[in-house]
Amino acid sequence: MAILVTGGAGYIGSHTVMALQERGEEIVVLDNLQQGHKQAVVAGKLYEGDLRDAAVLDRVFSENKIDAIIHFAANSLVGESMKIPGKYYHNNVYGTLCLLEKMNEYGVKKIVFSSTAATYGEPENVPIDEYDRTLPTNAYGDTKLAMEKMIGWFDTAHDIKSISLRYFNAAGAHASGKIGEDHRPETHLVPIVLEAALGKRPHVSVFGTDYPTEDGTCIRDYIHVSDLADAHILAVDALLGGAASAVYNLGNGQGFSVKEVIETARRVTGKEIPVVYEERRAGDPAVLVASSARARQELGWNPSRNKMEDIIASAWQWHQSRPNGYDN
Structure with a gap:
């Protein structure tokens, strides 16, 4: 089967x-x-x-x-x-x-x-x-x-x-480092931030700093x-x-702001990671976080890698070893 x-x-x-x-x-x-x-x-x-x-x-x-x-x-x-x-x-x-x-x-x-x-x-x-x-x-x-x-x-x-x-x-990426995230084009924040850390991008664009959140940037799960x-x-x-x-x-159980993701990536990678602040994008809600209480209770799902440091560290391992993704 x-x-x-x-x-x-x-x-x-x-x-x-x-x-x-x-x-x-x-x-x-x-x-x-x-x-x-x-x-x-x-x-x-x-x-x-x-x-x-x-x-x-x-x-x-x-x-x-x-x-x-x-x-x-x-x-x-x-x-x-x-x-x-x-x-x-x-x-x-x-x-x-x-x-x-x-x-x-x-x-x-x-x-x-x-x-x-x-x-x-x-x-x-x-x-x-x-x-x-x-x-x-x-x-x-x-x-x-x-x-x-x-x-x-x-x-x-x-x-x-x-x-x-x-x-x-x-x-993130698998702990073995054998597989990871390689989209063409890349639109996801974490790999975009790490591409900037590798010098593959000149900067990370942050769209909006005036949202009703603690640091003014969008919060995501x-x-x-x-x-x-x-x-x-x-x-x-x-x-x-x-x-x-x-x-x-x-859901992870908590949200992370765009600034939090970037600051965490700076700590994990030791890189400066330049940032350019731009206007809001149309249709971007301030906070998007999903409750996973039902999945935890009924499926027995217990996410164990929910720290942003761990997520970024695993992704950084992949991107360092394969800066050109699967083209390496």
């Missing part, structure tokens, strides 16, 4: 594959390598192909006995989703539909979906609870919410049980990528154990 990881060559997907390998699971990876990296797949059988290609899915399902699926494959750049939403609806929503139809055809009834806290939009409460309103403010978040709803209807019609995991910012991988595996275990479909938030 195998676990299929779609998007398993990507950042969080590859760390989940590594975690599955560490506990001896049989792994199948499907990735079109549009954003992922073949070098990041350290275990399992890799199929290079797209979810929207029926022939590829037939090969995956006919050649392997798939027990459950962890579904990461998606486009995920918020800004790009607002410029070319069609790309996001076709890849994310239609791609998931193709996957669900093949799951039903081949009798695979368990799926863990890597969703996003962007499904909530502007938060009504902080920290955000699973029962809060979902009203995405960008096309990316809207596609993820549509995917969640579609998966839910496949449960109603075909008894496909699912757990959707909503979270904000993954950061950061989770170590290996803790996220653990949560996805716990969700698989829950489904295989007979759990009902559910949605869980994943």
Whole structure:
């Protein structure tokens, strides 16, 4: 019996594959390598192909006995989703539909979906609870919410049980240093800060210093990528154990401001890290932090790498050893 990881060559997907390998699971990876990296797949059988290609899915399902699926494959750049939403609806929503139809055809009834806290939009409460309103403010978040709803209807019609995991910012790298974060282009704060520490960027841009927070910069929820991988595996275990479909938030339990992230990176790296302060970006909320109380209680998830120093130190190890990412 195998676990299929779609998007398993990507950042969080590859760390989940590594975690599955560490506990001896049989792994199948499907990735079109549009954003992922073949070098990041350290275990399992890799199929290079797209979810929207029926022939590829037939090969995956006919050649392997798939027990459950962890579904990461998606486009995920918020800004790009607002410029070319069609790309996001076709890849994310239609791609998931193709996957669900093949799951039903081949009798695979368990799926863990890597969703996003962007499904909530502007938060009504902080920290955000699973029962809060979902009203995405960008096309990316809207596609993820549509995917969640579609998966839910496949449960109603075909008894496909699912757990959707909503979270904000993954950061850090695997303790082995074998895999890490390498996006093209890079839009995440922690790797951007570390690229500046390496001299690959002239500075870090900080957008807005007049937010109603302690230091005036935005506060965000950061989770170590290996803790996220653990949560996805716990969700698989829950489904295989007979759990009902559910949605869980994943959060660190505290937020970190942009300035805090930069100051922590300066301490960890010993580098100056130049900063340029710029105007606010439209649509950036002051504070985004998710409550993970339900995931901790029901899934037994206990993130153990929740100090910003530890998150940045693991990322710094990766970026120092691979300053050009997987191109090294």
